Amino acid sequence: MxxxxxxxxxxxxxxxxxxxxxxxxxxxxxxxxxxxxxxxxxxxxxxxxxxxxxxxxxGEPIAYILGNAGFYGREFFVNGDVLIPRPETEHLVDEAIAFVKRRRGAVSVLDVGAGSGAIACSIAAETAAVVVGTDISETAIAVAHQNARRLNVADRCAFVHGDLAEPVHGRRFGAIVANLPYVPRGDLPAAPDPLSFEPRVALDGGSDGLATYARLVPQLPPLLESGGLLLLEAAPPTIGRLQRMLQSAFPRYAIEQKHDYAGLPRYLKAVI
Ligand SMILES: C[S@@+](CC[C@H](N)C(=O)[O-])C[C@H]1O[C@@H](n2cnc3c(N)ncnc32)[C@H](O)[C@@H]1O
Structure with missing residues (x-):
């Protein structure tokens, strides 16, 4: 003890x-x-x-030891291959769910960098949406599949291995969400910090924290249906730069910074 x-x-x-x-x-x-x-x-x-x-x-996070993390009112299986889903990401999920419910007819949702499947499975569990998640980590994809089965949404939640939106090239979605790695490499802590137990590929956002988003943003315009919704989670210090990046890819969209429980700007919402 x-x-x-x-x-x-x-x-x-x-x-x-x-x-x-x-x-x-x-x-x-x-x-x-x-x-x-x-x-x-x-x-x-x-x-x-x-x-x-x-x-x-x-220093190992309790969620990894127990193999369990609560997110959006449900229990997700987690292990060291996936990021432990964070409460601040629940705001983005709220927003995605509200959008899907407002839209008439079936909405398809893309979750880039799905990790444990926390975002994708929560949206599928709360709505009639069909959700596709991608991830560069094969072991994370296995965890996401496990969670989709556990939460009885495997019939509407598919997870595919690959780089960013590459696995869904040529398809279109009513909503696209992403919580990609956004910690600047120099800020990644060493053990025994709990963050050091999480997969580096889930955290490391390159030298400025925006390297992965800088590759994703140009892929997004052809993937989004007209009138579709975009939600991207980011770090408060870099969210302004991500907003400018997104604005030049989507000049006709209104892009807003949205806040987390701590009142910090945490994700971008883009709607036409
Ligand atoms: C911050 S974690 C978010 C996980 C999950 N969406 C959540 O919110 O809990 C980022 C995820 O992006 C994945 N990832 C990193 N680089 C990627 C890439 N180039 N293509 C697809 N997924 C990537 C990581 O493996 C990790 O699962």
Whole structure:
């Protein structure tokens, strides 16, 4: 437990992590632990609990240890091959869902850099949209497939391996969303920072943080149906530059900066 506590900043965090890890080691819900304080741990359970605490103590995010992350009211399977979905991305999902619901008829949605499938599966689960996700990481694609099956949206959610929008070349979509890597390479932290456990390909946005978006933006105009919606998540310090990039690719579109829970500009919304 001491190792697990080392990664926690507060007593509350230590208590929460401790009970989550113990529940995981015992394969029981947390409520069971509270209701059974007299229950004895087997040797195997003690070793398992100690191992989990050690991983947490080394800085590994709790979501990877538990293999689970909550996003938009659902539980997603996650492992070290995918970014842990972030609460700030839920705003972009809200916006995509509202757009799909407003449109009459079936809407097709493209999610570039789908990772765990958090965005794509949430849109599919909340609407009748047909969603295609792409990712450069084959192992991330496998996780996204797993989540689509877990959330019963595999019939309307396809995930394809490839670079940016290359796998869907020649197709058109009513909405395109992307949360591509946007951390400037020089800002990528080293272990034991929790970010260092996430895949570099999910974070590394090149020297200025916009290298991947700079390749994506010119691919977008032929992919978007007339009157379609574009949503791109970015880092607050570089969002202005991304906005200018997007404006020159879509001169007739109104492009707005939208804010996250912390009030920071977090994604761009482009509509005609
Ligand atoms: C910031 S993560 C976002 C994952 C997921 N969309 C989410 O919001 O949780 C970026 C994702 O983009 C993928 N990616 C990076 N470069 C890519 C490229 N050139 N083509 C397609 N996907 C890419 C990474 O593998 C990673 O899964």
């Amino acid at each position: 001491a190792e697990g506590v080392r990664a926690a900043a507060t007593v509350g965090e230590a208590a929460r992590y401790g009970s989550l890890l113990l529940a995981h080691a015992l394969r029981r819900p947390r409520e069971w632990i509270v209701a059974h304080p007299e229950e004895r741990l087997s040797e195997e359970q003690r070793a398992m609990f100690a191992g989990l605490c050690e991983r947490r103590g080394a």
